[in-house]
Structures are given as structure tokens and as C-alpha cells.
Amino acid sequence: MSVAVEVRDVAKRYGAVHALAGVSLQVEKGEFFALLGQNGAGKTTLISALGGLVHADTGSLTVMGHDVARDYREARRAVGIVPQEIVFDPFFTVRETLEFQSGYFGLRKNGAWIDELLERLALAPKAHANMRALSGGMKRRVMVAQALVHRPPVIVLDEPTAGVDVELRQTLWTFVRGLNAAGHTIVLTTHYLEEAQQLCSRIAMMKDGKIVALDSTANLLASFSERVLRVKLASGGTLPAPLAAVASKDASGWWRIPIEDVAHVEQALARLRAAQVEVASLEVAEPELEEVFVKIMRSERAA
Amino acid sequence: MIGLPASSGFPTLLHKEVLRFWKVSFQTVAAPVLTTLLYLLVFAHALAGHVQAFPGVSYVQFLVPGLAMMAMLQNAFANSSSSLIQSKITGNIVFILLPPISAGEIFAAYLLASMVRGLTVGVGVFAATLWLIALPPPNVLWLLAFAIVGCGMLGAMGIIAGIWSEKFDQLAAFQNFLVMPLTFLAGVFYSMHTLPPFWQAVSRLNPFFYAIDGFRYAFFGQSDVPPGESLAIATATFAALSWATLALLRRGYKLRR
Numbered sequence: 001m002s003v004a005v006e007v008r009d010v011a012k013r014y015g016a017v018h019a020l021a022g023v024s025l026q027v028e029k030g031e032f033f034a035l036l037g038q039n040g041a042g043k044t045t046l047i048s049a050l051g052g053l054v055h056a057d058t059g060s061l062t063v064m065g066h067d068v069a070r071d072y073r074e075a076r077r078a079v080g081i082v083p084q085e086i087v088f089d090p091f092f093t094v095r096e097t098l099e100f101q102s103g104y105f106g107l108r109k110n111g112a113w114i115d116e117l118l119e120r121l122a123l124a125p126k127a128h129a130n131m132r133a134l135s136g137g138m139k140r141r142v143m144v145a146q147a148l149v150h151r152p153p154v155i156v157l158d159e160p161t162a163g164v165d166v167e168l169r170q171t172l173w174t175f176v177r178g179l180n181a182a183g184h185t186i187v188l189t190t191h192y193l194e195e196a197q198q199l200c201s202r203i204a205m206m207k208d209g210k211i212v213a214l215d216s217t218a219n220l221l222a223s224f225s226e227r228v229l230r231v232k233l234a235s236g237g238t239l240p241a242p243l244a245a246v247a248s249k250d251a252s253g254w255w256r257i258p259i260e261d262v263a264h265v266e267q268a269l270a271r272l273r274a275a276q277v278e279v280a281s282l283e284v285a286e287p288e289l290e291e292v293f294v295k296i297m298r299s300e301r302a303a
Numbered sequence: 304m305i306g307l308p309a310s311s312g313f314p315t316l317l318h319k320e321v322l323r324f325w326k327v328s329f330q331t332v333a334a335p336v337l338t339t340l341l342y343l344l345v346f347a348h349a350l351a352g353h354v355q356a357f358p359g360v361s362y363v364q365f366l367v368p369g370l371a372m373m374a375m376l377q378n379a380f381a382n383s384s385s386s387l388i389q390s391k392i393t394g395n396i397v398f399i400l401l402p403p404i405s406a407g408e409i410f411a412a413y414l415l416a417s418m419v420r421g422l423t424v425g426v427g428v429f430a431a432t433l434w435l436i437a438l439p440p441p442n443v444l445w446l447l448a449f450a451i452v453g454c455g456m457l458g459a460m461g462i463i464a465g466i467w468s469e470k471f472d473q474l475a476a477f478q479n480f481l482v483m484p485l486t487f488l489a490g491v492f493y494s495m496h497t498l499p500p501f502w503q504a505v506s507r508l509n510p511f512f513y514a515i516d517g518f519r520y521a522f523f524g525q526s527d528v529p530p531g532e533s534l535a536i537a538t539a540t541f542a543a544l545s546w547a548t549l550a551l552l553r554r555g556y557k558l559r560r
Contacts, residue, residue: 014560051401054560073403081401087394091323103315104402146398 003065004029004154004185005050010059012045012209019045020056021209027187027202029153032180034196034217035189036293037206043189044084046206047158051081063154077105080147084158084189086139088131094118094142095127098149105150117145120175137168144172148179155179156187161195173199197221197289205296213296217289224292229257229268232281240275243268259284313408316399320416324382331378331420336427339374343367343432346492356494357525363436368519369491371428372453376511379421379457380464380482383413387465388474391558400559406552410462410545417458418451425450438522445521445530452537453514457482459544466548466557485511495527510540 005027012020020042027033035043048054050061052068052075061068066075089097098117102110118124121141126134134142140160147155157176161169177199180186190196196203196217203220205213213220232254233239239247239255247257257268265284272279324331347363356365390396399409460482468474489511495503506512507528517533520526526533552558 048560052559053397053400055555073405076401076403083394083397085394087397089390089395089398090393091326092319096322100315100319101398101402103318104312104399104404106310106312106403108315150402 002029003027004031004063005033005187006060006062007046007050008060010046010049010056010061012049012054012057018209020049022059023206023209023211024059025204025211025214027154027185029185030180030183031202032186032200033188034200034203035187035206036193036196036203037189038297041206042209043206044158045209047081047156047187047189050156051079052076077150078152079154079156080150080152081156082143082147082158082160084162086136086143088134088139088142090130090132093128093130094123094134097131097142098145101146102149107150110149113151114145114149117148121145122171137164140164140168141172144175153183154185154187158189159191160188161190161192169195193289193293203289205293207297213292220292221287221289224295226258227260227287228285229259229265230283230285231255231257231268231272231279234278234280237277237279240271240277243271256285310403311408312402312404313412316404316409316412317415320382320386320412321419323386324416324420331382332423332427335374335378335424336431339370339428340431342370343436350492354493354497356497357523360523360525364438365494365519365523366492367429367432367436367438368522369515371425371432372449372515372518373486373489373491374428375421375425375450376453376457376486376514377482378424379417379454380461380478382417382420383458383461384465384468384474384477385461386413386416387462388468388471391465391469392471396558406549410459410549410552413462414455414458414545414548417461418454421454421457422450441521442524443521445517445534448534449514449518449521449537452534452541453511453518456510456514456537456541456544459541459548462548463544463551466551469557485509488512489515490527491515510537513537513540 003026005025007023007025010020010023011018023042023046035046037043045054049056050063050068052072055069063075064078066078068075092100095114095118098114099110102108102114115124118127121144123138123141123145126138131139131142144157144160147157155176160172164172173195176186176188188196188200200217202216203213204211215223231239238244243255243257247255249255259265259268343363343366346366351362354362356362387396390399464474464477468477488506489509490506495506495512495516498506513528513533513536516526516528517530517537520530520533
């Protein structure tokens with residue numbers, strides 16, 4: 001068995017809204033998987049269904065082979081979910097929060113692991129501070145610790161870096177990368193597409209409760225995004241006709257010329273020289289996930 | 304909770320629920336004890352000598368068990384209902400819904416914590432009035448039976464109210480338009496036999512009445528309704544409320560959507 005998360009034909013309706021309209025996907029053990037989509041695409045509903053917070057109308061979900069409805073105790077032991085909204089219990093300190101969370105999983109003597117989590121998430125100095133006294137970033141880290149307190153093989157992070165400063169974002173990703181390297185399966189949602197591109201080996205894109213793209217990050221980039229030569233001409237310059245036919249100009253005056261390989265770059269530059277156009281600035285841009293995302297979302301809108 | 308697995312989250316959830324009110328015990332225990340003492344002073348002053356409830360029992364003595372029970376019922380209700388509504392509104396209820404805790408375990412933890420709060424307030428009321436008003440030694444079995452069933456009844460009702468309410472004002476409505484009238488009209492301040500027949504019949508529909516009447520029997524050996532009957536009706540109400548609460552929790556009503 002190498003499947004960590006299996007979602008099969010899951011549908012969920014709220015009145016007339018199809019929050020999930022027949023979603024199927026598999027996440028392999030040890031994968032770093034991204035779930036992308038605009039707000040309202042159904043990402044959080046899917047994660048909630050995985051954690052038993054939402055009952056799917058139809059279809060089934062399993063975590064490490066355990067059905068989330070029939071075998072809910074084992075399924076919930078196997079997954080740690082970091083919710084999107086910052087939530088906390090203002091009655092308790094950081095350490096109490098983690099000890100209670102551990103106890104909810106029946107782990108009442110988990111002090112060593114809790115100390116390690118506090119240490120690794122740089123929360124140790126705040127262990128005895130009330131949750132209310134923590135900054136937003138620290139509360140977020142406590143939530144990460146809460147999700148890990150029972151050492152789940154599968155970890156789900158729902159927009160963990162929304163509104164988080166750069167330093168914390170780096171710390172968090174170093175930490176999560178470490179978990180992934182140690183064998184944990186990671187499922188992540190984010191609106192920062194460059195994060196997904198850097199971290200995740202496979203990506204699902206959702207729109208209106210459906211999966212609209214599901215492939216390895218490399219394949220998505222290769223099939224939907226292109227390398228471009230970005231050129232800015234000196235004022236008054238015009239792009240020679242053969243290039244202008246394939247190029248497009250963006251708002252800041254840069255021309256985007258699609259290229260397939262390095263030879264293509266040579267060719268384009270030769271044409272510019274031949275036309276005696278003065279180039280002010282020039283760069284080769286690598287494919288970006290953001291472009292893939294925008295294209296897929298657009299094509300779905302048209303369809 | 305027969306066959307509770309060693310890995311159950313129930314003991315921790317119970318501990319957390321007790322600690323939650325205990326951390327603010329000035330507000331959750333001391334305050335209701337003080338309120339009850341004020342009721343006692345004011346009503347005893349205003350009504351002593353005008354009202355005779357049971358032969359051989361002064362009005363002030365008559366008031367103490369009823370007021371104590373009223374405080375216990377209200378606080379048992381307040382504990383589960385306020386804990387749930389706060390968790391729902393702040394969103395931290397997810398930390399209880401994500402772990403492998405069953406509906407039965409959630410029910411038992413919230414219910415028992417409510418009962419602990421109600422009984423603690425009861426002990427507080429007696430500890431405070433002991434110095435002022437002499438009461439005959441109670442029958443401990445009746446006393447415990449009614450205290451436990453009464454607090455259980457309201458603890459379960461508090462869970463239902465906490466699950467059902469989506470906003471604080473909805474919970475306040477539940478409290479002000481259901482719990483308060485039912486406790487005030489449950490014969491705390493008078494013996495049911497002083498009422499006109501119609502209101503006697505209405506009182507008999509109020510389950511809180513049996514908890515208070517029976518609880519008073521434990522002290523005076525006198526009551527409006529035989530204690531066995533009161534205990535049976537209060538227990539049946541507790542059982543029905545528990546069944547309803549469990550059904551809501553199993554369905555995930557308003558908790559798991």
C-alpha cells in the first residue's frame with residue numbers, strides 16, 4: 001500500500017452550491033502535494049472532509065487506508081490538519097494547549113515530543129504564556145504543533161502562510177521540508193504559487209468543486225507554460241515584423257517573445273540586430289506556475 | 304462508558320472542561336454563590352413570617368435547598384452551553400472535532416464537567432449558608448440522587464443549547480426564555496400546594512420542579528410530590544435529554560456539516 005490519501009468521487013452540496021462536484025485524487029506516501037484554486041474552489045471543504053469536519057454526500061475518502069467515516073478513529077490518528085483560520089482557546093497556555101491536544105488522541109504522556117515540537121517551532125520561550133498573549137505568527141506555529149502532536153504520517157496545511165511574514169514563512173517551510181524528508185506525506189493549499197512550484201512534486205488545481213488539472217509540477221510547467229525572451233526596447237524602437245507577429249507587449253512595455261530552446265534565443269537576437277533595434281534590457285524567463293494556473297483557470301471559464 | 308479504550312480522549316476532554324471553569328472560578332463558582340446568598344437575604348427578609356411552606360420548617364430554612372438547587376441547575380446549564388458556544392464562535396471547536404473522540408465521549412465529558420460545576424456551586428452555597436441558617440441533617444442518598452440527576456438534566460440541556468445556538472444572543476434567549484422561567488417557577492420560593500389548582504397542574508409539567516422538590520425532601524422529609532415519583536420523573540427527563548443530545552452529536556448536527 002503506497003497511497004496516503006485517496007479521494008474517490010466525493011461530492012458535497014450546500015443548497016444549490018456544489019462545494020465538491022465529484023472529486024477524485026490520490027496522494028502517494030511521502031509526496032509533497034499541492035491543492036491549488038481560487039477562494040471558493042472547494043479546497044477547504046475537501047480538507048474538512050478528510051478530517052471528518054464535513055460529511056461527504058457521496059463518495060469515499062481514506063487516509064493511510066482508513067475510511068474517514070467507517071474507521072474514523074484510525075483515519076483521524078493518521079492525519080494532522082492545520083486549519084486555515086487562526087483559532088485558539090484563550091483559557092490556556094501554549095503547553096496546556098498542546099498537552100490537551102495530545103490527550104485528545106489518548107497520548108497522555110507525550111511530554112518529550114511536545115518539548116521537541118516547542119523547540120523546533122521556536123515556541124519554547126512562550127511555553128507558559130497564555131495563547132492570547134501570542135502574535136499571529138506564533139499562534140500559527142502553535143496550530144502546526146497541535147496538528148503534529150500525535151505524529152501523524154499525513155500532514156495537511158490549509159494556507160499556512162496567509163498573512164505570515166517572510167521570516168516565519170521561511171522557518172515554516174524549512175520545518176515542513178524536514179518533515180517531508182523524514183517520510184511524512186504533506187498536502188498543502190496556498191495562494192502563493194511560487195511556494196507550490198518550489199516545494200511540491202505534484203499539483204491538483206480545483207475550480208468550482210472539480211479537479212481541473214492534476215499532474216506533476218514539471219509536467220504542468222512543461223505543457224502549459226513556455227520560456228519567454230523578455231525584451232525592452234530603447235525608446236522609439238519597434239520590434240521587427242517576424243518577431244512582432246508572435247510577441248506580445250505587457251503593460252510595462254516589455255515584449256514577450258516565446259522561445260523553445262536556446263537556439264531560438266540566438267535567432268531572435270539575430271533578428272533584432274539585423275533590424276538595428278537598440279535593446280534597453282533583456283532577460284530569459286523560466287516557466288512559472290502562476291502562468292499555468294491563470295491559463296487553466298481561464299480555459300475552464302471558457303468551457 | 305463501558306469498554307473505554309486506553310487511548311480515549313475522554314479523560315483529557317473532561318479535565319480540560321473542568322479546568323476551563325475552574326481557571327475562572329471567581330466568576331463561575333464564587334459569583335453564583337454570592338447571587339444565591341443575596342436571594343436568600345432579600346427573600347427571607349421580605350417574606351419570612353408571611354409564608355409558611357411546611358409545618359415545622361421556617362421560611363428561611365425552606366428557601367435554602369431550593370435556592371441551592373436553582374444555582375446548581377443554572378450553573379450546570381451555563382457550563383456546557385457557554386463552553387460550546389465559545390468554542391464554536393472562536394472556532395477552536397475544530398481541535399475537539401479533529402481528534403478521534405466519539406460522540407459518546409464528547410457527550411460524557413461535557414456532561415460530567417457540567418455536573419462538577421453544578422455540584423461545586425451547590426457545595427459553595429451550603430458552605431456559605433451553614434453559618435447563617437441551621438438545617439436538619441439531610442438524607443445523603445436522596446440529596447445526592449437529586450443533585451446528580453438535576454445537574455445532569457441541565458448539563459445535557461446546555462449541550463443541546465450550545466450545539467443549536469450560532470450566536471451568543473440565541474443562547475441568551477434559550478437561557479432567558481426557557482431555563483430562567485423553568486427554574487423560577489419550579490417552586491424555589493413557595494410550596495406548590497399554595498398555588499391555585501391550575502398552576503399546580505402547570506407546575507407538574509415542569510421537570511425542574513421535581514428536582515427541587517425532591518432535593519428539599521432530602522432535608523425536611525416533606526415534599527409536594529413523593530420523592531420516588533420525583534426521582535423517576537427527573538431521571539426519565541435526564542434520560543430523554545441525554546438520548547436527544549447523543550443523537551445530535553452522532554449526526555454532527557451543526558458541528559460536522
